[in-house]
Amino acid sequence: MDLVALMLADSRFPGGGHVHSGGLEEAAARRLVVDEASLRSFLVGRLRTAGALAAVFAAVAAAQDGYAELDAELDARTPSPAQRAASRTQGRGVARAATRAWPSARLEGLLRATPRPHHPIVVGVLVADPFEAAQTVAYHAVTGPATGAIRLLGLDPFGVNAVLAGLAPEIDAVAGHARDHAGTPPADLPAPSAPGLDLLAEAHDRHHAEEVRLFAS
Secondary structure, three states, X not given: OOHHHHHHHOOOOOOOHHHOOOOHHHHHHOOOOOOHHHHHHHHHHHHHHHHHHHHHHHHHHHHOOOHHHHHHHHHHOOOOHHHHHHHHHHHHHHHHHHHHHOOOHHHHHHHHHOOOOOHHHHHHHHHOOHHHHHHHHHHHHHHHHHHHHHHHHOOOHHHHHHHHHHOHXXXXXXXXXXXXXXXXXXXXXXXXXXXXXXXXXXXXXXXXXXXXXXXXX
16 A cells, blocks of 8 residues: 555544544434444445445546546435535545645646545545555545544444454455446446435534534534
8 A cells, every 4th residue: 555545544644534423423323323333333334335435436536537527426426415515525625635745737637627526536536546545435434433433432442443453354345346447437337325324414414503513524
């Protein structure tokens, strides 16, 4: 794994990902996640749906240059306005940091095509290798909620990290499937859905406007 991918996967990278729980805050508030077992189920579900979708678009962004079309196709596959906003907020945060760390013609081209790009597309442009780009965003799909579980539920950090470690084969499988689509036209990319996550995101967005919440999503 190259240094760019490692830095983007690091929670200390100043891209703003630490304020997003990937729906975990709302799930915890509804008692859908209460312990390590239910956390694992939540993470697997998120990885196989929202994570798989993000991984495919990261892989394609690493291999292709049609950024405006790619961004529009990911928008169309993200029916929740709250989910779209969270992805674009994180994408813009990563892009801002990346313009200082890794300025390039590809990044400039992306930001000309779409000034507030989706997070997976920025990652794909920066990492360039389809598998590693997909692996990075698949990893992000589970680490945000996992960190949220520690902060919101007080779960044992060692146990939560053991859950994450156990997901390594699943993450690599998602990344491998995404890499297989690196040459697929954007309009023909798969669209795994996650209605439950969409509903949690919309509920969290509504509650976030009504009361103080720890995470933005």
